[in-house]
Amino acid sequence: MSDKIQPFHIPVNRRRFFKSMAAASAGFTLPGFLAEALTLSPTVTQGPYYPLADDIPLDKDNDLVQLGDNLTVSAGVVTYVSGRILDSTGNPVRGALVELWHADREGDYSYSTGVGRNSACDANFAGFGQFITGKSGAFKFRTVKAGLYNGRTRHYHWGVTLPGKTTRTTSQTFWNETAYALNGTVFATQNSNDSVLTGITDAAQKASVILNYTAVSGTTTGEVQASWDYVSGFTPVEPDYPAPGGFVIAGEVVAGPSGAMRYRLRIPVFAGYTYEVYGNPTLADLEWKALPFSLTQTGTLDRNKHTVTAEGTIDLFVNASASKGFYKVTFRVPGANTGTP
Ligand SMILES: [Fe+2]
Numbered sequence: 001m002s003d004k005i006q007p008f009h010i011p012v013n014r015r016r017f018f019k020s021m022a023a024a025s026a027g028f029t030l031p032g033f034l035a036e037a038l039t040l041s042p043t044v045t046q047g048p049y050y051p052l053a054d055d056i057p058l059d060k061d062n063d064l065v066q067l068g069d070n071l072t073v074s075a076g077v078v079t080y081v082s083g084r085i086l087d088s089t090g091n092p093v094r095g096a097l098v099e100l101w102h103a104d105r106e107g108d109y110s111y112s113t114g115v116g117r118n119s120a121c122d123a124n125f126a127g128f129g130q131f132i133t134g135k136s137g138a139f140k141f142r143t144v145k146a147g148l149y150n151g152r153t154r155h156y157h158w159g160v161t162l163p164g165k166t167t168r169t170t171s172q173t174f175w176n177e178t179a180y181a182l183n184g185t186v187f188a189t190q191n192s193n194d195s196v197l198t199g200i201t202d203a204a205q206k207a208s209v210i211l212n213y214t215a216v217s218g219t220t221t222g223e224v225q226a227s228w229d230y231v232s233g234f235t236p237v238e239p240d241y242p243a244p245g246g247f248v249i250a251g252e253v254v255a256g257p258s259g260a261m262r263y264r265l266r267i268p269v270f271a272g273y274t275y276e277v278y279g280n281p282t283l284a285d286l287e288w289k290a291l292p293f294s295l296t297q298t299g300t301l302d303r304n305k306h307t308v309t310a311e312g313t314i315d316l317f318v319n320a321s322a323s324k325g326f327y328k329v330t331f332r333v334p335g336a337n338t339g340t341p
Pocket of ligand 1: 049155157
């Protein structure tokens, strides 16, 4: 359970990266009339290494290269992937959860069935990142080039959860290359005989996930980049929230248990979303805090989050003493990997 309003940790020293993303995405346009030219992204197996909550660090934002404010970064070729989440008509999807996970430079995933993440995985590599799209549908990840492991060609794993959906759709992207291991050995499994890639039988769909990486101009450290639009066959009904991630709402005073005062928050909700309530306990405290709430007017304040099963309106009740009457209600889209609490 986070005590921050922001769904994701964004260290101050990396804000430049997010700013650069905003600038880059501003130039993207793909009007809906091109929809007939769009190729739906292929859905392929999630694979066995989608990380468990225990396998991922607290820092699980869209930068997999640097954990928190660590000075040491992941080993490997720094790689950027940017693109947009589009619906079946070519329109950008706001509020989509995009997840990326893959092997480190040596081919080790963070995934582990033991306690904590796989100790063989680069300790400076996040192994997993996530991002919620804004209205442009754009996403961007900074990570490292995936390493090779036995039986697969080089690949990234992607999960996309669209607003209103309660399951993630999974895909994979590949490199337009002959995949060499670190020591120069060509692995037996290449793009041409990888069971996942060759299992994509539609030629256009297959081509859409084999990405061309190019050098990032202005850098001397070998950084590369590729773009990839994820095109869903599903057109979501967009939640009518003012901003992705949360909104501020005024509470209404009602009588609580034994006549004590409570505030009622009446909020529109969508199926599968998980809601949390934050309050600003003092005017001097800029950090809004998570508040316990009840689903009934006089019930026990026994929860910090609530997952809704049907679209509609619900009431959440908080103690009057817990805030100043204005609240921040945040929501997670269905399927979000909440990671370690
Ligand atoms: Fe994999």
